[in-house]
Amino acid sequence: MISESxxxxxxxxxxxxxxxxxxxxxxxxxxxxxxxPFHSERTGSFAVTPGKN
Structure with a gap:
């Protein structure tokens, strides 16, 4: 189990x-x-919004 800390x-x-x-x-x-990172593609579809974590 991963510790809370x-x-x-x-x-x-x-x-x-x-x-x-x-x-x-x-x-x-x-x-x-x-x-x-999970499949091959030519244009980006992986989106991350740092403000939303």
Whole structure:
């Protein structure tokens, strides 16, 4: 089981820092877009909104 302190540490990390090793993100306004890491695609469909976590 994951400890509560570990969960709280992860919650305080920026989502883009967590994803950076796996997905190249580019900013589109307040949203970060990238290629989905789960399937092949040519245009980005993977969206992350840091303000919403």
């Amino acid at each position: 570990t969960i709280n540490k992860v919650r305080n990390l920026a989502i883009e820092d967590i994803l950076k090793p796996y997905v190249r993100l580019s900013r589109k306004g307040s949203t970060l877009m990238g290629l989905c």
